[in-house]
Amino acid sequence: xxxxxxxxxxxxxxWEMQKAKGEAGEEWDGVRNYQAxxxxxxxxxxxxxFFYHSNKGLEVVGIVEVCALAHPDSTTDDPxxxxxxxxxxxxxxxxVTLKAVKANPALGDMSLVTSMRLSVQPVKADEWMEVCRMxxxxxxxxxxx
DNA sequence: GCCAACGTTGGC
DNA sequence: GCCAACGTTGGC
Numbered sequence: 001x002x003x004x005x006x007x008x009x010x011x012x013x014x015w016e017m018q019k020a021k022g023e024a025g026e027e028w029d030g031v032r033n034y035q036a037x038x039x040x041x042x043x044x045x046x047x048x049x050f051f052y053h054s055n056k057g058l059e060v061v062g063i064v065e066v067c068a069l070a071h072p073d074s075t076t077d078d079p080x081x082x083x084x085x086x087x088x089x090x091x092x093x094x095x096v097t098l099k100a101v102k103a104n105p106a107l108g109d110m111s112l113v114t115s116m117r118l119s120v121q122p123v124k125a126d127e128w129m130e131v132c133r134m135x136x137x138x139x140x141x142x143x144x145x
Numbered sequence: 146g147c148c149a150a151c152g153t154t155g156g157c
Numbered sequence: 158g159c160c161a162a163c164g165t166t167g168g169c
Contacts, residue, residue: 009167032165033152055167098168117151117166147169154163 003123004039004049005112006064006086015051015061018088025067025087028120029075036120040084041070049086050123050131052112059095060131064088093136106130 006028008014018026031037043066051062068085101107107130111121123131132138 007167035152058168116168119166149168150166152163152165154161156161157159 002042002044002047003125003128004043004047004066005052005060005121005123006049007052007054007119007121009055010053010057011055015053015088015091018051018064018086019062021087023087025085027068027074027085028083029073031073031083031119032081033119035118037070037080037082039120039122041082043070043084045069048089048128050128051088054119057095058099059097060092060101060135061095062088062091063137090137094134096131096135100134101131104130104134 008018028040031040045066045068047066049064049066050060051064052060064086066084067087070082070084072079073081073083098112101110101112107113107127110123110127111118115121
């Protein structure tokens with residue numbers, strides 16, 4: 001099990017839109033960055049990720065689950081670009097802002113802080129737990145997934 | 146809307 | 158294979 005973070009500009013693809021897709025999930029398409037693509041190729045079914053609103057919002061608003069392994073991105077004929085599918089799992093009871101992440105010394109090494117421009121990022125297990133805690137998700141809730 | 150950071154492209 | 162030009166991302 002690995003943890004990830006997916007960035008989206010809410011006026012292009014918002015958390016509300018993701019949730020509307022329900023169990024079926026949706027392609028995380030449109031990624032045109034090798035590093036981000038490589039992370040998606042590493043993802044396994046059942047891996048969890050944060051859903052982050054960039055540009056507007058600047059906060060982790062929910063949790064998603066990988067529900068399809070990397071496959072060709074349907075929005076391009078270019079064979080270089082793959083993507084996974086993700087589905088919404090739950091809301092962050094209390095969205096975790098970028099400001100709060102930056103203010104937390106335990107999260108100083110998070111890619112969100114150090115690799116600001118990367119749109120798909122790995123999240124370490126301890127970072128995952130800490131952000132969940134800040135967001136109002138306790139261990140009990142997390143085990144329900 | 147600005148601009149810094151950074152990834153990509155293409156000429157040499 | 159270097160590096161300048163250019164485009165994009167994303168915080169502010």
